Amino acid sequence: MDAQRLEWDTPMYRLAVAQLDRTAERMGLDDNIWERLRTPQRALVVSFPFRRDNYDKVDTVFGYRVQHLLTMGPTKGGVRYDQDVDLGEVTALAMWMSWKCAIMNLPFGGAKGALRIDPNQLSRAELQRVTRRYTSEIIDVIGPDRDIAAPDLGTDAQVMSWMMDTYSQQKGYTVPGVVTGKPVEVGGSLGRTEATGRGVVTCIIEVCRHLGVPVEGARIAVQGYGEVGRVTAMLASEFGARVVAVSDVRSGIYSPGGLDLKRLDEWVAANQYVGGFPEAESLTNAELLTVPCEVLVPAAVQNQITEENADDLECGILVEGANGPTTLGADEILQDRGVFVVPDILANAGGAVVSYFEWVQGLQHFFWSEEEVNLKLITLMRTAFGDALRLAEEKQVDLRNAALMRAIDRIREAKRRRGVFP
Ligand code: NAD
Helix, strand or coil, X not given: CCHHHCCCCCHHHHHHHXXXXXXXXXXCCCHHHHHHHCCCXXXXXXXXXXXXXXXXXXXXXXXXXXXXXXXXXXXXXXXXXXXXXXXXXXXXXXXXXXXXXXXXXXXXXEEEEEECCCHHHCCHHHHHHHHHHHHHHXXXXXXXXXXXXXXXXXXXXXXXXXXXXXXXXXXXXXXXXXXXXXXXXXXXXXXXXXXHHHHHHHHHHHHHHHHCCCCCCCEEEEECCCHHHHHHHHHHHHCCCEEEEEECCCCEEECCXXXXXXXXXXXXXXXXXXXXXXXXXXXXXXXXXXXXXCEEEXXXXXXXXXXXXXXXXXXXXXXXXXXXXXXXXXXXXXHHHCCEEECHHHHCCHHHHHHHHHHXXXXXXXXXXXXXXXXXXXXXXXXXXXXXXXXXXXXXXXXXHHHHHHHHHHHHHHHHXXXXXX
């Protein structure tokens, strides 16, 4: 297949495909299935007018919804608001979502959506308008049995609530199952906001146990102090780990003795960004990655650990909270250096798991306690981690390959059973 000619051919898409190719080759995957998995099944690009608060100003906004795999059930995946997003990025993220759902045994294929906007530059009213228009534009391809949205970079529970309301207004009745990650008041699941971070921390604990590294006192550095990064830091510190550095889009902070996260949260509530926090040194996002620590958690954006800086990392364990933070070349360098990598498709799957729980609860109109949600999440994460680790040892491959093998194997079987139409 000549990937050059495809509309979604970008560096991030190439990373996702290169990961797939590497594992597929190792498994001896059937060419027909391999080929099907390299491209999305559906990709929708929309552009629409968006009126700013200044009434005379109308911007043209681009939006995307990509459904990678329709074999496993409805598709499922987050919605990202980012000014640099493109079709290739959304396609890669949809593909990773397919693997994530298959690793966790969830009855979904992968999808992803995005708007090419900078949410930090929009007023709340603008954010609501652009979200509602985007939802209307993609309404024919989403739905509780078709494709279910969730929060991702730059979106949150409120955005999901507007999406759900817009969809429901068009249908004429309330349809909570069209999105997950909703506020609890409108059918969200308890524990969903913390789910991805909780899953990341479950992986940290499991990998530390496997390597014999005590979690108590372990130094942790987290790039990106958002929904995933902040919860990861908070829960890791509850287990006795020392969070020595965190960052956001502007800058980072570092305190070798450990940051006081309660004070930091008060600081962020008042100042929006972590920079300037009085009890720490400041550092750049690039410097944060090379801080001496036991566990490094990239939880911001893709393409952070590359061939240029992989040699400079001073962590023993890398747990990928973000999607696609490590390039293929960097991955190989880290493996040679003996850094233990827990891949994104496993480490950050906790959000997908509790999204699934939220969807199930919504369909049944029967809601679970937070303890139940957390316990079920931790159990599934541990099972998937242990399963991937066993496969990695059996096949003598790294955890990324092993997790992907497990995912592809499940998808292959489903495709084989369903056959080809017509
Ligand atoms: P978020 O918007 O809540 O937080 C992102 C954080 O990263 C913020 O602190 C932001 O300031 C920072 N950031 C943004 N751009 C940056 C840059 N260029 N350099 C450094 N920092 C930057 O987003 P989130 O939901 O926490 O998602 C973070 C990552 O985790 C993304 O890769 C996302 O795809 C992935 N992820 C999120 C979920 C989820 O449930 N939210 C689930 C799985 C994976």
